[in-house]
Amino acid sequence: MDISRAGDGGSPRGLTVLETRNLSRRVGPRLLVQEINIQVSAGEILAVVGPSGAGKSSFLRLLNRLDEPTAGTVLLKSTDYHSIVPRELRRRVGMVMQTAFLFPGTVAANISFGPRQRREAMASARITALLERVGLSGFADRDVGHLSGGEAQRVAVARTLANDPEVLLLDEPTSALDESSVRGVEELVQGVVRERRVACVIVTHNREQAARLADRTMVLKAGRMVRIGATGEVLHDA
Numbered sequence: 001m002d003i004s005r006a007g008d009g010g011s012p013r014g015l016t017v018l019e020t021r022n023l024s025r026r027v028g029p030r031l032l033v034q035e036i037n038i039q040v041s042a043g044e045i046l047a048v049v050g051p052s053g054a055g056k057s058s059f060l061r062l063l064n065r066l067d068e069p070t071a072g073t074v075l076l077k078s079t080d081y082h083s084i085v086p087r088e089l090r091r092r093v094g095m096v097m098q099t100a101f102l103f104p105g106t107v108a109a110n111i112s113f114g115p116r117q118r119r120e121a122m123a124s125a126r127i128t129a130l131l132e133r134v135g136l137s138g139f140a141d142r143d144v145g146h147l148s149g150g151e152a153q154r155v156a157v158a159r160t161l162a163n164d165p166e167v168l169l170l171d172e173p174t175s176a177l178d179e180s181s182v183r184g185v186e187e188l189v190q191g192v193v194r195e196r197r198v199a200c201v202i203v204t205h206n207r208e209q210a211a212r213l214a215d216r217t218m219v220l221k222a223g224r225m226v227r228i229g230a231t232g233e234v235l236h237d238a
């Protein structure tokens, strides 16, 4: 890695929420993710870009232990995530995938899924407020089977927010949406990251999306970080 161009893996905006230390994953002889060191701070959006097969999704899946690192680790507010029980880790590190993975049933049942699993009641006023925040007022009793792709992604975001996460991971969250829904979901993501001061990491193959959303951008190639810095500079030079 060219250190001068790889630039500042640290976060310029204050409180570090998420930090990776030599984060790596090997599967057999293949190094999918190699010694990644980054920090993401509260209220910051970091985009992860790079060619197909570069390891972007593999990297993201390490951040909430959907996959296990084979070397290195992740710190969540300075605590090694291996010492946090997985259910608590998944509550604190929320993830939204390319297509919303919703359970059959109502929108409200999906949104209250996390709290229910922890045997916490979720007041209907809170569900109403979350739905309002994601632009789905009045959707509580709708069957998720009848939602559009954009509406389903909004429910997925609301379900994650119901857990009060400190980190939001997004894996190509708009790539399955039609053009008319993309901007709305982007604005929603940007709004909640700023309001709630969560640290956000978004994998995207779309440079324009990185430019619209991300404070900093990291470029991955063959599992390695080859560049990180302010989005404008990184995309300009790439």
Ligand SMILES: Nc1ncnc2c1ncn2[C@@H]1O[C@H](COP(=O)(O)OP(=O)(O)OP(=O)(O)O)[C@@H](O)[C@H]1O
Residues within 6 Å of the ligand: 027, 030, 032, 050, 051, 052, 053, 054, 055, 056, 057, 058, 059, 205
């Ligand atoms: N469990 C696995 N075992 C072996 N190889 C894997 C595994 N998961 C992913 N890979 C390989 O690792 C590489 C990185 O995959 P990954 O999906 O992380 O890339 P990506 O940058 O997200 O790609 P894309 O933009 O196409 O989604 C690919 O070559 C993929 O085939």
